[in-house]
Amino acid sequence: MRPSSLSQWFQLAKKRFLSLTPPQALILSYAGLAILGTLLLKLPGASHQPTSWLQALFTAVSASTVTGLAVVDIGTHFTLFGHWILLFLMQCGGLGLMTFGIIVIHLTRGQLGVKQRAALRETFSHTGQGDVWRVLLWAIGFTAIMELLGTLLLALQWVPEMGWGKGLFYSFFHTLSAFNSAGFALAADSLTTYAGNPLVNIVISLLFISGGIGFVVIADIIEKRRFRQFALHTKLMLVGTLIINVIAMIVILALEYGNPATLAALPDWSAKLWAAWFQAVTPRSAGFNTLDTGALFPSTAFFIMGLMFIGGGSGSTAGGIKLGTFIVALLATWAFLRQQERPTIFGRSIQLDTIRKSLAIIVISLLCVNIGIFLLTITENGNFLDLAFEAVSGAATVGLSRGITADLSTPGQCIIIVLMLIGRAGPLTIAFTLSHARGESIQYSAGHVNIG
């Protein structure tokens, strides 16, 4: 191939990339990261035992979409080098890909146009006229601070237990995995050993809750400090997260209290409460577990499927339809039944466009998850509940499993790979979509709620 045609090809590729819409660039970046990860994990030094192409692809997609489903035992299968590859993929995938998207656009276009800024503001769900770059700086700075703090705190547990080298790495790995809602752990039973350990429970759950609520919420809290001044989205996310976590904890405590394989096996009330708390907050994004997910009662598993489907905050590392989408759908339904023109909450009305967006996200998510479950029932012979749980966990990029991931057939694992990719890129793509609704009469001043 002549150099001129090669340079022409590069010119063409650059031109094509420049003409991509942000969602297309995002999806392309995900695909690129997953392919890069697959190749890296296939390197001989990455694993102790040979890694098949399917295993490498599954693990790379699971890490870069920060899902955390695993077809091999992450801790023993991969070497230290392999673990660093996973850390790289998780960091790029969870926090990175969003900021990465902005940086790419900035680098390639030189400067953000008004339209791009608007689209990005939409993605980042930033309310008002503030600069999107401030949000980006917040996100990077906040990530660095949280991951440093998390590592130091977890080191208090794991350095005495494992020594400086292993203990620090263990702390860093789980901190990064938690803050990016990836949910990969180095032990085969995730964090089950620490079900009753307050330090591990507090640090890990605070990490993934703050990573999964969305940076705009964190930035708004730090900037404004007082609840009454928060943006509508921030208020909804804080109140919604509190309510859903408390309800989930009570339900799980009630359902699993008598289960000899989970809560009933724990020695005291303190351990039971910590385990119920952790099990209540992990399904909406993190995917770590301190109880044996496969031993949960069917009722608990089904309840957790609902939590996984709802997911965390918009523009965060969490998956699912997003808590904001869920709240808007409930408010819109309630307003319709009360024959009100617009849903209103905290003295603000929710725009019709947001309601249409929430319907679109719910419909597409339901179609994807149900088609995924349907295909799994064709390719697999396993228990229906376990298969449905796996499909929801993959599509909502959660990473909890009833223990069947490695046993899935090749087509079954491919279905989960596709679900993880769609689950990560789909809601972001829809969130980018701006509808062209015009000329609506506004009676309340309009507030903005993020969905998707």
Place this chain on the structure above:
Amino acid sequence: MRPSSLSQWFQLAKKRFLSLTPPQALILSYAGLAILGTLLLKLPGASHQPTSWLQALFTAVSASTVTGLAVVDIGTHFTLFGHWILLFLMQCGGLGLMTFGIIVIHLTRGQLGVKQRAALRETFSHTGQGDVWRVLLWAIGFTAIMELLGTLLLALQWVPEMGWGKGLFYSFFHTLSAFNSAGFALAADSLTTYAGNPLVNIVISLLFISGGIGFVVIADIIEKRRFRQFALHTKLMLVGTLIINVIAMIVILALEYGNPATLAALPDWSAKLWAAWFQAVTPRSAGFNTLDTGALFPSTAFFIMGLMFIGGGSGSTAGGIKLGTFIVALLATWAFLRQQERPTIFGRSIQLDTIRKSLAIIVISLLCVNIGIFLLTITENGNFLDLAFEAVSGAATVGLSRGITADLSTPGQCIIIVLMLIGRAGPLTIAFTLSHARGESIQYSAGHVNIG
């Protein structure tokens, strides 16, 4: 009690009933019919063996909500008198309760006010300015003609088989059960004996399809005769019904072709095609079966759960969220992704109000069905897929079962009873609800699609 206080009580009751909104009157009527049915079925002459209160209540609710789930063998448990009670409940429930609702309002208010007419037009989903009474007359006349025709045609099969008396009653019972989408059959295995019988397949499926598509559609077809002149709702229902039935038949044929307990057991291609056709069209309303529902592969069962959830036409005897709701949700999602202000189809735009109504129905239906499944997983120990199937079948008033209805615990049967009642009254109630959206700019001329 003194006569004056009794008459005062009647005066008060009459006044209260007059002040009810149509949905409240409807729900009260359902409750009244179910209670009346329970008392009638408890009469000694109604059944050969004793009927428990729970069995009587379950059967009465199942008949009056035209669901067709059964905790006893309908054919052998009840006497001829019992079967006539069921016929009465099914006719009142399926067609009757809607027309009954109009008659009650007419009788009690003397004349329909503008507001009541608007509400009724909404319920009957009648487009344009036509008189609602014409629709009512159509419905009654159409029912009488269809049930007469159906009975005569089925008698060609069953009179030679069973003699005049039994054969005619058998034909009338299944005709009424089919046209009202009730799905009660007199044989324990429903219509499995006639899986390959063209006459039974054609007559029964045409009866429940015409009953389940909605009277407004039928009336519109008979009145206008030409597709281009049909109302938007009629066009959508006809095209939607055709597409969904063809897709369902192909999917079921492909999935069950190798199942030795269903299609593979049938002798020839003709029987296989009839069985696949019947199995494709029955889940959206009727609830009869010609294949063993419990022997279907999990993939087929899950697919059928989707069909049951979608359901039939608005203002018909079918249940589910309704095909119109499903189509509107898909169109609205598609329009949003294409950044169009309004979904448009057949040269008409769909109103924002309709989209909000569709969101409300989907959200409430999902909550009800999933809460039902969740509660069943707590009260029952059975297979999760069977329980989920049962809950969807109850809430969508379909009546297909994987064979576990009679084995459910008392709380489990009560959950199904509640689901059947909510499933019948809920969507109608939401469909009654008129939202007060005003001042929207309309660019296309607005068409009307029924949802709920």
